[in-house]
Amino acid sequence: xxxxxFTRRRDGRIEVRxxxxxxxxxxxxxxxxxAAERDxxxxxxxxxxxxxxxxxxDDDPLASLARQNEIASNAELSVMTLEEQYLxxxxxxxxxxxxxxxLRSTAVMNGLLSxxxxxACDPELLEDIRTMQQFLFELAACF
Amino acid sequence: xxxxxxxxxxxxxxxxxxxxTVITERPWNVIVWNDPVTPMTVVVVIFRRxxxxxxxxxxxxxxxxxxxxxxxxxxxxxxxxxxxxxxLQVAGLQATVxxxx
Numbered sequence: 662x663x664x665x666x667f668t669r670r671r672d673g674r675i676e677v678r679x680x681x682x683x684x685x686x687x688x689x690x691x692x693x694x695x696a697a698e699r700d701x702x703x704x705x706x707x708x709x710x711x712x713x714x715x716x717x718x719d720d721d722p723l724a725s726l727a728r729q730n731e732i733a734s735n736a737e738l739s740v741m742t743l744e745e746q747y748l749x750x751x752x753x754x755x756x757x758x759x760x761x762x763x764l765r766s767t768a769v770m771n772g773l774l775s776x777x778x779x780x781a782c783d784p785e786l787l788e789d790i791r792t793m794q795q796f797l798f799e800l801a802a803c804f
Numbered sequence: 805x806x807x808x809x810x811x812x813x814x815x816x817x818x819x820x821x822x823x824x825t826v827i828t829e830r831p832w833n834v835i836v837w838n839d840p841v842t843p844m845t846v847v848v849v850i851f852r853r854x855x856x857x858x859x860x861x862x863x864x865x866x867x868x869x870x871x872x873x874x875x876x877x878x879x880x881x882x883x884x885x886x887x888x889x890x891x892l893q894v895a896g897l898q899a900t901v902x903x904x905x
Contacts, residue, residue: 711893711898711900712900713886713889713890713893713900713901714886714889714900714901714902715900715902716902716903721886724886724887724889724890727887727890728890728893728894731890731891731894732894735894754853757846757849757895758894758895758896759896760896761842761846761850761895761896761897762894762895762896763896764841764842764896765839765841765842765896765897765898767841768839768840768841773840773841774839774840775840776840778840779840779841790841794841794843797842797843797846798843798845798846801843801845801846801848801849802845804849804852804853
């Protein structure tokens with residue numbers, strides 16, 4: 662995947678220059694987030710529902726529901742626009758948010774909470790993380 | 805028809821004594837926590853998008869998170885703090901709210 666993966670055009674849209682392998686990797690990421698939000702038994706579900714106010718026994722249900730809805734909406738919008746060549750600003754933001762949610766969930770679920778643990782993790786897992794970081798790094802440059 | 809004389813107070817001073825009691829509550833802080841995987845540029849972009857802060861302020865906050873492990877990114881009313889916290893979590897950052905010490 663040489664060159665920029667995402668570029669902001671003059672008309673405000675974001676051009677997606679991913680090849681088939683890149684889109685396949687992104688598809689897997691989006692599908693994971695959507696499944697995790699819908700399935701309470703999914704390994705990422707807990708990381709998507711981290712406490713808002715850790716000093717309380719329970720969070721405000723409305724705030725929790727808002728978070729659940731927004732994460733699911735972003736993931737759904739991302740899945741729906743997966744094959745698009747051009748994304749609107751909102752679609753691009755949904756992609757960025759969903760990839761970032763997936764990246765952090767991957768880190769949390771694998772206990773990668775320090776630089777040392779990250780560097781020492783399984784090479785295949787590290788490769789997945791580096792791929793997501795590269796997508797994020799390039800997509801962030803459009804905002 | 806009776807002649808009506810509009811009643812008018814000759815004084816402009818208010819006769820009503822008022823007492824205002826100001827109760828100051830400790831604000832609620834929105835905290836963003838460091839993690840080893842999120843690219844720095846992504847943190848800056850998320851802060852700018854959610855709070856509308858300047859690039860300099862976003863970078864400063866991101867560096868505080870990076871070096872100190874956490875940063876207070878917003879303070880104020882509880883409901884707004886929780887709303888911002890949810891937005892940050894939806895964008896994939898680790899964020900919590902806590903009452904100012």
